[in-house]
Amino acid sequence: MRIGCRSGAVPAAASLALALLAAGCTGTPDAKAPEPTAPSSPSGAREMARVCEKPAAGPAKAPAGAVTVDPAVVGDLADKTRNSPAGTTFWLRPGKHRLASDRYSQVVPKEGNRYLGAPGAVLDGRKTNQYAFGGAARDVTISHLTVQGFDAPHDEGVVNHDSADGWMIEHATIQRNSGAGLMAGDRQQVRASCLRDNGQYGINAYKGNGVINDLVVEGNEITGNNTGDWERKRPGCGCTGGVKFWAVQGADVRGNWVHHNRGTGLWADTNNNDFLIEDNVLEGNDGAALIYETSYNAVVRENTVRRNNWVEGRENTDGGDDFPYATVYISESGGEPRVEARTDRIEIYRN
Structure with missing residues (x-):
């Protein structure tokens, strides 16, 4: 298991550094990790995907x-x-x-x-x-459709409830539902959509009968999710946030504005592999901006990460736990060359 960190590329924020050390992440000037095959996005200031404020209009005529x-x-x-x-x-x-x-x-x-x-x-x-x-x-x-007011049970979703394959969700607003606004299947693309104020997750990328392959989440605004405050109802459930990924094989998470969710912003939890997380703005979430847990082979680059973890981090400290409560948390994860991916490391740089 290998975690590759580029020397001098990761900001010296204490929470991030401690999280990487806890995961066994080390970086040296002479041990430069290879570039993944996925192309890097253009450098420069990152624009936030302000989708919810002014959604794109659909066709006025049939x-x-x-x-x-x-x-x-x-x-x-x-x-x-x-x-x-x-x-x-x-x-x-x-x-x-x-x-x-x-x-x-x-x-x-x-x-x-x-x-x-x-x-x-x-x-x-x-x-x-x-x-x-x-x-x-x-x-x-x-x-170009707003979907709202549905009462999905806990851990279930409103749109693509059965995790069918190949769905495209674009220029949609999925809001004020219980459960997850959206589930996911193979080859699903979620683009330029507003996922806000849902009861548990914006997206629950989970497929009950197997792995999700080739997921794209790009250019979305994901905000205000977990209105049901499930971590208080079920302490330690780890069942909330902006997006939760379970057993996803290949994901591009790019150009999203993930902010002010009650919980973690992006959480890859168990048996995920081959993630490219780039050009996102992750800010103001009550918990961590990003958790990569019990998973493999990821590139996290060129993201803006700010003002996360103020709520959960403070609660953790006030409760007497002095273990670092990190904003980017790599937990029991690492590079694994035996698992096919665009990289065989966890690379975190230029954030």
């Missing part, structure tokens, strides 16, 4: 061939999905769309379906429905 969904008809989206073939594009008119009142009522897409929201289109669970989009269909796209 695209050619799209099925129009009427917000005045309860359950129209689920019904038209059920009665349309795979690969259909649905355009949701402006307004508040609702599902049937049964708590298990949800949209079950077919392979290749696309769901496009007009400006002002909202799918609202009214704290009645548990899930918005579920099922096993591959290659589903959801864009």
